[in-house]
Amino acid sequence: MRIVVLVKEVPDTWGDRKLDLETGLADRAASETVLDEIGERSLEVALSYADKNADAEVVVLSMAPAGSAATVRKGLAMGAHSAVHVADEALAGADLGLTAEVLAAAIRRTGFDLVIAGNLSTDGAGGVMGAMVAELLDAPHLTTLNAVQIGDGTVSGERASDGATMQVSAQLPAVISITEALPDARFPNFKGIMAAKKKPFETVTLEDLGIEPEDAAASRSIVLALSEKPPRQAGTKIIDEGDAGQKLAEFLVQNRLV
Secondary structure (H helix, E strand, O other), X not given: OEEEEXXXXXXXXXXXXXXXXXXXXXXXXXXXXXEOHHHHHHHHHHHHHHHHOOOOEEEEEEEOOHHHHHHHHHHHXXXXXXXXXXXXXXXXXXXXXXXXXXXHHHHHHHOOOEEEXXXXXXXXXXXOHHHHHHHHHOOOEEEEEOEEEEOOOEEEEEEEEOOEEEEEEEEOOEEEEEOOOOOOOOOXXXXXXXXXXXXXXXXXXXXXXXXXXXXXXXXXXXXXXXXOOOOOOOOOOOOOOOOHHHHHHHHHHHOOOO
16 A cells, blocks of 8 residues: 655744745745644654555655755655655745645656645645645545544544534545644654665656646736734733723723623
C-alpha cells in the first residue's frame, strides 16, 4: 500500500506572522519556519500503520519554495520512505485552487492508495484542501476525522458532528483529513536523521507535472487591497472616586453591553 502524506512548511506559531504589504504574500523572513503540526500528525497516522504492515510505503509530499527542502526532509527523518518536493517560482502566492491542482497532479504522478492530510493548516487555515484534492483525483474522501482505521482495501474513521458522532468508511484509493484529536507525532531520532540522508528525495517542477506556468499564474486569486492591522488601543480605566459604579454602568450602556 502506498500512502501519500501532505505536509506543509508554515511560519512558527510561536513567532511573528506577517504579510508583505506590497505583495500580499506571507513574509517568510518574519519568523522561523517549521513543519505544520497537523501535517506531522497526519504522518504519524501513516507511520503507525507502516510499523505494523511491512508492505506499506509512506511518501511525504509538499509544495513549498526551493529553500524548504530541509523542512520537508524532517518527514524522512521521522520515518517516511521517500519525499516529493514540488518547487517552482511560478507557484509563489498560489491560491487554494492552484495548490490543489498541483498537489493532485503530483499525487497522480507518484501513485497512491491513500492520501492523508491535515484538516486545517496554521497559516492559510483554508480547511478545504483534502476535499479539493479528492475531487480532482475523483476519489472518495473522509474529512475531519478524530480517529482512523486503515484496513485491507478500506479506510474508516470517526467524525464529530453537532450532538453526535459519525462512523464513516470508504473503499481505497481514498483521501482523508484528520484533526488534532489524533496522537502527537514521534520525534526524529539520530538513526532516523542519518537514514534520511540516503532516502529518495525528488524535486519536481510544474513542467514535470504537465502544468504550464502561464496557466498557473492565470488561476491565482488576486489581492486587491491590504493594510496593516492598527495597534491595539488602551482600554478605558475607571478610577473609584465614590462614583465607580455609576461610571461602570454608563460605560456598559454606551457600548451596548447591557
